[in-house]
Amino acid sequence: MMCILPHSISAQVYSTLKREILEGILPPGERLIVMDIAGRFQISQAPVREALERLKQEGLIIGKANKGSVVANVTAKEIHDVYILRGMLEVFAVRKTMPLLTEGDLLYLEDVVCRMGEAIERNDLMKTVEIDTEFHGFFYKNCGNHAILKAWEHMSAKVMWFMAISNKRHSTDKLAEGHMALIQSLRSGNVGKAEKHFLEHIKHAHIGFI
Amino acid sequence: MMCILPHSISAQVYSTLKREILEGILPPGERLIVMDIAGRFQISQAPVREALERLKQEGLIIGKANKGSVVANVTAKEIHDVYILRGMLEVFAVRKTMPLLTEGDLLYLEDVVCRMGEAIERNDLMKTVEIDTEFHGFFYKNCGNHAILKAWEHMSAKVMWFMAISNKRHSTDKLAEGHMALIQSLRSGNVGKAEKHFLEHIKHAHIGFI
DNA sequence: TTATTATCGATTATCGATAATACAAAATAA
């Protein structure tokens, strides 16, 4: 209950609206009227409300009481704020995960990057962004700290949004190579070096793309 | 819309259920049936679902798809995980806020601690916990990083829960004094010292009370 | 004019009922 199931109606609405926000089809400031969306999907208001609630909690939309919701605005300040938080968390996650990495893990990560390369090849922006999130999410999932994983899950939608915006302005060519290089650092066994490498990677992803 | 308004029905249900969870009236594992709660408050299911959704997102309850929700369990591991995360965030928040503190801010914080003392006097556990959250929330609100404030808001309900549990086992006598001492550190102007003091305070609040 | 109050339209918040789902237990077949 109240879990947004993969196949539930609210989940479909959530996914669709999220994609449209990330792709810019629903630009910042665009109003999201429950009844309109319900009509568009030919469903009742309840699942729409649930989907909007989740988007709001992830910061993709802003809702005012008894008024409607609008697509949030992405500011440089906000990207910077998230970068600071993500930097702290991800450095921690990499530090904790790295000593536990198996060869199987590294092969998995390389496979993820391969799939990312394929998504980039066919210009599939959404898939590219999703796979990037899968790559970084690996460390949050394996760092052994559930609270930090939750914090990542709370902000990952915004990170995806930032990435989608920046990748429309800049080339994604070097994205897969950059991740392969991260794996190289992980293989090196030098934790301090890997932490710095991830931080630099994040910095580039957030600040460099403004 | 979909903001839980202070006076909306869903907000009342949320507050009541949260209080009952924190006070232990609803113990871990207790099932929360939408229809039952709706009947108890003499309302329909919609606001109940909204309240449960929020409790779930805060980690106070766990919901399985198409099954009901149950009150979550508090484990030592979980308290430790939240402590690690909170330590990182709050040290950052204090570091950023401290140089900006005015005398008015310090007087406000002292007033907060006074009110905390009063709540402790009259054995008002919930109020004590709320005021503690207000005290620490001050730094998240003023650190200038909205993402970190959001992260705090996501975990503060759990922090309140941990505190409520621990304060039922241990005395709250020294709680106000402890916070006054924190303000002393803030007045000292020594940022490094204050950071360490806050970290020690958090450590005590989380780990020491298990 | 200016301030205050009343009305209106748009949109959410809430309602009560129905449909869909998952789990457990009972029935059936091998």
Add this chain to the structure above:
DNA sequence: TTATTTTGTATTATCGATAATCGATAATAA
């Protein structure tokens, strides 16, 4: 017996309609 299918029950997920709320605008009074 053991595995599979069916049925039943508890509970959520969804529905369509009504009530409550907000902001803006119009009407009124000073």
